[in-house]
Amino acid sequence: MDAFIYTKDFYVALYKQLESGMTSIEAYESLGFGTTSRKSTSQTEISLLIQLLFT
Template sequence: MAQVKKKKKKQTEAQRLAHRDAVIAHADNKFVAELTEKMDAFIYTKDFYIALYKQLEKGMTAIEAYESLGFDTKTLGKDCAQSAAKRARQ
């Protein structure tokens, strides 16, 4: 049976701005190398991916591991944690 992909809802302007504000608030985290030009996403350090991978290997979920490194999934969203974990496992 073929998988059905969920359609992502388009973000409202208010949601986009709230996410950007959350990203900016986390910019001083030691695992953030810099912000993207639009200031709506992180460029993580290599140490971040190593630390995240180690947390995942200990049996933490992507969300638990992401939060243990100082990122708040309530403001940033769980997708950030899932995406970062996917990249850390590569």
């Protein structure tokens, strides 16, 4: 299984996008990550991950 290793800068940028009113998927995609290809992480997985990180 391929895994992404995110940097602190990624989390800061993601947090700023969420604070600006974006949904978790919009914020993730705005940082250049796709959620629609078969190889990409599913939108549900991304949403759950972001909720765990920022709650």
